[in-house]
Amino acid sequence: MVNRMTKLFLTIGMAAVFGSLVWVTVPTVSGAPDDATKTLYNQKCASCHGMDGAGTTPMGKKLNLKDLKSKEVQAMTDAKLIEVTAKGKGKMPGYEKSLGADKVKALVGYIREMAKKK
Ligand code: HEC
Numbered sequence: 001m002v003n004r005m006t007k008l009f010l011t012i013g014m015a016a017v018f019g020s021l022v023w024v025t026v027p028t029v030s031g032a033p034d035d036a037t038k039t040l041y042n043q044k045c046a047s048c049h050g051m052d053g054a055g056t057t058p059m060g061k062k063l064n065l066k067d068l069k070s071k072e073v074q075a076m077t078d079a080k081l082i083e084v085t086a087k088g089k090g091k092m093p094g095y096e097k098s099l100g101a102d103k104v105k106a107l108v109g110y111i112r113e114m115a116k117k118k
Pocket residue numbers: 041044045046047048049059063065066073081082084085089090091092093095107108111
């Protein structure tokens with residue numbers, strides 16, 4: 001019982017921290033680049049690619065997405081991943097116009113990071 005309550009409080013606490021993180025990092029991207037990029041990924045990309053990049057969201061499954069951490073995707077060059085993210089491909093929207101080239105690059109960096117943590 002105590003354990004359950006603790007877990008519940010932890011979950012709520014984490015949700016609050018995450019919520020405020022989104023709120024704080026988005027308008028002031030310069031503060032913490034890594035957190036900002038992660039937040040951006042979670043906001044813009046996770047709906048299809050999933051928080052972990054595996055593409056196991058309902059949308060990801062429908063689109064038949066590859067796992068961003070897979071060898072197949074990681075074997076692509078940075079230039080290629082940047083190109084897809086910037087310009088889009090098939091059902092994937094392009095993000096260069098809305099996010100700018102720097103953020104597109106940072107997001108590709110984050111995709112590389114995810115693969116390392118696997
Ligand atoms: C509407 C769903 C959707 C969203 C949102 C989305 N993607 Fe994609 N993404 C796709 C699809 C579909 C493909 C596969 C394109 C193809 O090969 O035809 C893809 C492919 C990619 C690829 C190339 C790897 C591969 O599987 O071929 C990268 C890198 C990528 N997305 C990054 C991102 C990033 C970064 C974001 C957020 C800024 C993002 N995507 C948002 C649907 C999405």
